[in-house]
Amino acid sequence: MPVTRPIDLHRRLPGYAPTSLVRLEGAIEGIAAPIVVKLETSRYGLPSFKVLGASWAVGCRIAGWLGPHAPDDRSYDAIRPALDAHGTRPTLVAATDGNHGRAVAWSARQLGCAAEVFVPAGTAQSRRQAIVAEGAALTVVEGDYDETVAAAAARATGDRLLVQDTALEGGETGVEDVVAGYATVFDELAEQLSGGSTGPCILVVPVGVGSLALAAARFIRERRAGDHLVTVEPTEAASLQRSLVEGRLVAIPGPHVSCMVGLRCGSISAGAWPELRAATDLAMAIEDADADEAMRWLAQRGVVVGECGAATLAAARRAVPEGLLQPLLANGDATLVLIATEAPTDPERWRAVVGRDP
Ligand SMILES: Cc1ncc(COP(=O)(O)O)c(C=O)c1O
Numbered sequence: 001m002p003v004t005r006p007i008d009l010h011r012r013l014p015g016y017a018p019t020s021l022v023r024l025e026g027a028i029e030g031i032a033a034p035i036v037v038k039l040e041t042s043r044y045g046l047p048s049f050k051v052l053g054a055s056w057a058v059g060c061r062i063a064g065w066l067g068p069h070a071p072d073d074r075s076y077d078a079i080r081p082a083l084d085a086h087g088t089r090p091t092l093v094a095a096t097d098g099n100h101g102r103a104v105a106w107s108a109r110q111l112g113c114a115a116e117v118f119v120p121a122g123t124a125q126s127r128r129q130a131i132v133a134e135g136a137a138l139t140v141v142e143g144d145y146d147e148t149v150a151a152a153a154a155r156a157t158g159d160r161l162l163v164q165d166t167a168l169e170g171g172e173t174g175v176e177d178v179v180a181g182y183a184t185v186f187d188e189l190a191e192q193l194s195g196g197s198t199g200p201c202i203l204v205v206p207v208g209v210g211s212l213a214l215a216a217a218r219f220i221r222e223r224r225a226g227d228h229l230v231t232v233e234p235t236e237a238a239s240l241q242r243s244l245v246e247g248r249l250v251a252i253p254g255p256h257v258s259c260m261v262g263l264r265c266g267s268i269s270a271g272a273w274p275e276l277r278a279a280t281d282l283a284m285a286i287e288d289a290d291a292d293e294a295m296r297w298l299a300q301r302g303v304v305v306g307e308c309g310a311a312t313l314a315a316a317r318r319a320v321p322e323g324l325l326q327p328l329l330a331n332g333d334a335t336l337v338l339i340a341t342e343a344p345t346d347p348e349r350w351r352a353v354v355g356r357d358p
Helices: 006-012 050-069 076-086 099-110 125-133 145-155 175-194 211-223 239-246 273-279 288-300 307-319 347-354
Strands: 021-023 035-039 091-095 114-120 137-141 160-162 201-206 228-234 280-286 335-340
Touching: 006 050, 006 076, 006 175, 021 175, 035 175, 035 307, 050 076, 050 091, 050 099, 050 160, 050 175, 091 099, 091 145, 099 114, 099 125, 114 125, 114 145, 125 137, 137 145, 145 160, 175 211, 175 335, 201 211, 201 307, 211 228, 211 273, 228 239, 228 307, 239 273, 239 280, 273 280, 280 307, 288 307, 288 347, 307 335
Parallel strands: 035 335, 091 114, 091 160, 114 137, 201 228, 201 335, 228 280
Antiparallel strands: 021 035
C-alpha cells in the first residue's frame, strides 16, 4: 500500500511505537474527571513529538523538489530510490530552539540528505550537541527565535529546502505538512481513548508557534461536539493568549526568558491563528516555577518529562483553583488529556530542579 497519510509513514519508519497514555492519580485537587497524559517523550529515540511533523514535511518537500520524478508514495523507501535516480540530493534547512531542528536533521539523514540547522545563541550546549550528533551543520544566530527563523529562511534557496514549523510571510516553509504530521499524536490518542473513555476530552496542549495546537484543533473539530482545547504558554511569550485578548495577531518582542525553551516563541504562526482563535476555549500562561513544580511532581511518580512536557499539568493545576477548567469539564464523563511533549533535553537543569539524574 503506498503511503499517503502521515501515520502510515510514521508506522513504516524504523523504531515506530505509539507513545503511551498514562493515567495520573491525584494530580489535581478539586476535579473528579480522570486525568491522562500522553507521553511524547520518545519517538524513534528522539526526545519529543517534533519528528512526526519534520519527517512528513521533509518527505513532502523533497517530493516537491523532485517534481515529476517524485513517487506518489510518500514512504521513505519510495523517496530514497527516486533521489538515487535523480543523482543529486537537496539539503534540508531549519531554524529551531532544539527539537524541530534535531528532528529535521534525523529525517534528512534517513534519506541520505544533508541538513543545516540554525539555533539562537541562548540554546543549551546539550541541545546543540544533539543536533550535531544527527549529522547537521549548526549555525548559531546572535538573536532570538524569530531572528533565527529569518536567518534560516534567507539561507534556503535553490537546492536548500526550508522545513519550518511556523509560517513566514511570502515564503514556502512546509509548515502545513509539519502540522499534518503532528496528526499522528491525535490519531493514536483517538484509538487509545476509544479503548476506555467514550466521553468528550479536554485537550491541554503547549504552544510555541502553535502548530501542534493547530493539529489538536483540527482533531477536535473532526471528532465530536463537547471536546475542548486548552492552550499553555510561558507568561513571557504568551502571544496566543495576548492575541485572543486583543482579537488580532500580536507578537511579543523578545528576549523571552523561560525554562520552557520550546515554547519561547514571540509569535504564533500566521497560518495557525484563525483556527486557533476559533478553537481555543481557554488560553493559560504559566511561570517557570509552575513548570518546575509539575516536573518534580511527575518525576516523583516515575514520569520523567522536560519543562515543556510538564507545562500542561502545571497549567491545569493553575486553572482549577481559579475555576477556569471546571466549566469545560461540566459534562460528567469528560477526560482531561494532557500532552507532555518532551523528555528532559537539558539534563543539567533537570537535575538541579528534581534532585536526581533523569
Ligand atoms: C517540546 C516542545 N513542546 C511543545 C512545542 C510547541 O509546539 P509548536 O511550536 O508547534 O506550538 C515545541 C516546539 O518546538 C517543543 O519543542
